Amino acid sequence: MINYKIRVQYDGTRYKGWQRQKSIDQTIQGKIEVILKKQFGRDIEIDGSGRTDAGVHAMYQVANFRLHEAEAEHFGGEPEALTALLNAYLPEDIAVLETRIASERFHSRLNAVEKTYIYRIWNSGIPNVFDRKYVFQIEKKLDVEQMRQAAEPLLGTHDFAAFCGNAKMKKSTVRSIYEIRIETIGDEVRITYRGNGFLQNMVRILTGTLVEVGLGDRDAMSMTAILESKTRAQAGAMMPACGLTLWEVKYD
Amino acid sequence: MINYKIRVQYDGTRYKGWQRQKSIDQTIQGKIEVILKKQFGRDIEIDGSGRTDAGVHAMYQVANFRLHEAEAEHFGGEPEALTALLNAYLPEDIAVLETRIASERFHSRLNAVEKTYIYRIWNSGIPNVFDRKYVFQIEKKLDVEQMRQAAEPLLGTHDFAAFCGNAKMKKSTVRSIYEIRIETIGDEVRITYRGNGFLQNMVRILTGTLVEVGLGDRDAMSMTAILESKTRAQAGAMMPACGLTLWEVKYD
Numbered sequence: 001m002i003n004y005k006i007r008v009q010y011d012g013t014r015y016k017g018w019q020r021q022k023s024i025d026q027t028i029q030g031k032i033e034v035i036l037k038k039q040f041g042r043d044i045e046i047d048g049s050g051r052t053d054a055g056v057h058a059m060y061q062v063a064n065f066r067l068h069e070a071e072a073e074h075f076g077g078e079p080e081a082l083t084a085l086l087n088a089y090l091p092e093d094i095a096v097l098e099t100r101i102a103s104e105r106f107h108s109r110l111n112a113v114e115k116t117y118i119y120r121i122w123n124s125g126i127p128n129v130f131d132r133k134y135v136f137q138i139e140k141k142l143d144v145e146q147m148r149q150a151a152e153p154l155l156g157t158h159d160f161a162a163f164c165g166n167a168k169m170k171k172s173t174v175r176s177i178y179e180i181r182i183e184t185i186g187d188e189v190r191i192t193y194r195g196n197g198f199l200q201n202m203v204r205i206l207t208g209t210l211v212e213v214g215l216g217d218r219d220a221m222s223m224t225a226i227l228e229s230k231t232r233a234q235a236g237a238m239m240p241a242c243g244l245t246l247w248e249v250k251y252d
Numbered sequence: 253m254i255n256y257k258i259r260v261q262y263d264g265t266r267y268k269g270w271q272r273q274k275s276i277d278q279t280i281q282g283k284i285e286v287i288l289k290k291q292f293g294r295d296i297e298i299d300g301s302g303r304t305d306a307g308v309h310a311m312y313q314v315a316n317f318r319l320h321e322a323e324a325e326h327f328g329g330e331p332e333a334l335t336a337l338l339n340a341y342l343p344e345d346i347a348v349l350e351t352r353i354a355s356e357r358f359h360s361r362l363n364a365v366e367k368t369y370i371y372r373i374w375n376s377g378i379p380n381v382f383d384r385k386y387v388f389q390i391e392k393k394l395d396v397e398q399m400r401q402a403a404e405p406l407l408g409t410h411d412f413a414a415f416c417g418n419a420k421m422k423k424s425t426v427r428s429i430y431e432i433r434i435e436t437i438g439d440e441v442r443i444t445y446r447g448n449g450f451l452q453n454m455v456r457i458l459t460g461t462l463v464e465v466g467l468g469d470r471d472a473m474s475m476t477a478i479l480e481s482k483t484r485a486q487a488g489a490m491m492p493a494c495g496l497t498l499w500e501v502k503y504d
Contacts, residue, residue, distance in 0.1 A: 009381045057382075087379060095379040127339060127347040129261045130309075130386065 001066040004082060005102035008032070008061040011093040012052060012241065013133050018061065019051040028052075028061070028094060035089045040071045049108045049249040050115065053201065055241030057134060059118075060097070062249045064108045106251075114178070114250035117193045119207045120243050124187040135188065136243035142189055142214030144182055150213040150220040151180040153227070154206065161230040163209070165201025165238060173199055173230075182210075189214075192247070201238055209236030253318040256334060257354040260284070260313040263345040264304060264493065265385050270313065271303040280304075280313070280346060287341045292323045301360045301501040302367065305453065307493030309386060311370075312349070314501045316360045358503075366430070366502040369445045371459045372495050376439040387440065388495035394441055394466030396434055402465040402472040403432040405479065406458065413482040415461070417453025417490060425451055425482075434462075441466075444499070453490055461488030 010028050020030040029046060036044040046065040052058055075081040079099035086096045122128045122135040123142050154177055161173040177195040184190075191210065193203050209226065212218035218236065226234045262280050272282040281298060288296040298317040304310055327333040331351035338348045374380045374387040375394050406429055413425040429447040436442075443462065445455050461478065464470035470488065478486045 011381050084377065087377075092379065092384050093381055095381045097378055125336065125339075126349055127344060129263050129345055129347045132344050134382065 001068060001104070002072050002077070003064055003066050003102045003104055003106055004079065005062065005064045005100045005106060005108065006046075006083075006086070007097045007099075008058060008063060009095045009097055010058050010061070011133065012055050012057045014093060015054065017052055017054045017056065018048050018058075028058075029063075031090060031094055032063070032086065032096075035086055036065065038089075039085065040067065040074075047108050049112045050197075050246070052246050053204075053241050053244075056244045056246065058246040060248050061246055062108045062112070062251075064102055064106055108249070111251050112197070112249050113252055114194060114196060114248075115198060115246070116248040116250075117198065117203045118245050118247045119191045119193070119203060119239065120245070121189040121191070121207075121211070122187060123184075123189045126187075128187075133242060134245065136240050138211065138215075140215060142211065143216065144184055144189060144214065146216075146220045147189075147191075147210045147214040148182050150210055150218075150223050151182065153223045154180060158227050159230055160199055160202055160227070162226050162232055162235045163202045163205045164199040164232065165205060166199070167232065169199065175199065175202070180206075204239045204241070204244060205232075205235050205237075207239045207243075211239065212236040253320060253356070254324050254329070255316055255318050255354045255356055255358055256331065257314065257316045257352045257358060257360065258298075258335075258338070259349045259351075260310060260315055261347045261349050262310050262313070263385065264307050264309045266345060267306065269304055269306045269308065270300050270310075280310075281315075283342060283346055284315070284338065284348075287338055288317065290341075291337065292319065292326075299360050301364045302449075302498070304498050305456075305493050305496075308496045308498065310498040312500050313498055314360045314364070314503075316354055316358055360501070363503050364449070364501050365504055366446065366448060366500075367450060367498070368500040368502075369450065369455045370497050370499045371443045371445070371455060371491065372497070373441040373443070373459075373463070374439060375436075375441045378439075380439075385494060386497065388492050390463065390467075392467060394463065395468065396436055396441060396466065398468075398472045399441075399443075399462045399466040400434050402462055402470075402475050403434065405475045406432060410479050411482055412451055412454055412479070414478050414484055414487045415454045415457045416451040416484065417457060418451070419484065421451065427451065427454070432458075456491040456493070456496060457484075457487050457489075459491045459495075463491065464488040 016026050018028045046063045049062040083096050083099045120135040122137040125139045157176040179194040181192040213220050268278050270280045298315045301314040335348050335351045372387040374389040377391045409428040431446040433444040465472050
């Protein structure tokens, strides 16, 4: 078998997220698998580095899947030919940026060591026409300095149960965040999260909590208490999906 | 009367251009005028700095219109209130960025002294997901150096009849181009045109001609002969609207 690693970019607006669902193929994974099935005449499962929620975008999602040598011969086996083949059938809001042959044991989810997510807030009373599908608009000016202070205790390794959207989560809710960068770029407030992994809805709940601080509705010093409570109700509201983009996935 | 000057941003994809048409209001001008009519109960004509074609975008289009003092009192007369009022009713692909009170004689078309248009080419075999509505994709690599050479004789004041899309143009086809900047930004080839004004379809025909040079289908030295021919058939094909954006309009 040949193990192909692909980098996928998508505008998540029209989709029910990355992960294929039983009967609906309005997912990114489903769209790619349907093409592979038509091409190679069998079910080929692709593994993504992680599930993105409905409406969330990806700059560089990573996924992998295996083809038999004989199947690869159909398109010459060259990774570039596989990229072209997939792009020829994908809709305009999904693109394969690159295909590489990975080592036989490479697994895009299990081997991922670092992920970067970016949440984009359009902090203005004037709408953003061109990026409207990729930002979330908040009219009232955010106090970015307060947000930066609030973010500091979140860095490092913690139990992020209070920021987990899955109430029935049975596995560990401990994660490490390496960086939370809050930048202002013109009228945009852009929050970059870098960590070893993120729980379900975690980036959107972290952002919602930081936004409440930025709006003056929550004390910047309250983050440690929220973490320690391990209680979802202590954290802020979950932000809408449209502002969130999976930016990068790193491997050793 | 109070003369209001507005800066308008739009994603032209869904529209039949700037200029209102008889029975169709799927134009930018039409969308704004309908709101003004509902608000003030009479036909209020807005003048744009120029007509953008169907499908062309604008970063900063400029327009102006006049209100009676009594009408302005309805919203307090403040330009910011007018901005908010218009944005409240405009669709998400049109936004008023700013409103100012202009001098009584200000006319957005007649007083414009300089316009900037940008044509964005996505020069890659891999689709551009996020900017797909604002670029035109050309897979084959363009020879940008040849395009820059070709652009040079276009600078200055010339009769651009060969680059005019209106065969029945009765007015002067003489225009001045101050700058043609051709940049590569990653996989994008971005062409910025700055001049005192542009004829119908002129930027798209200029770009089509330069692209033919970049593809090796036309000699870089042929521009002077095209200008001198004053014949539309001598110039290249007109590029699609989607890649074109009216970027800026300047006044004295």
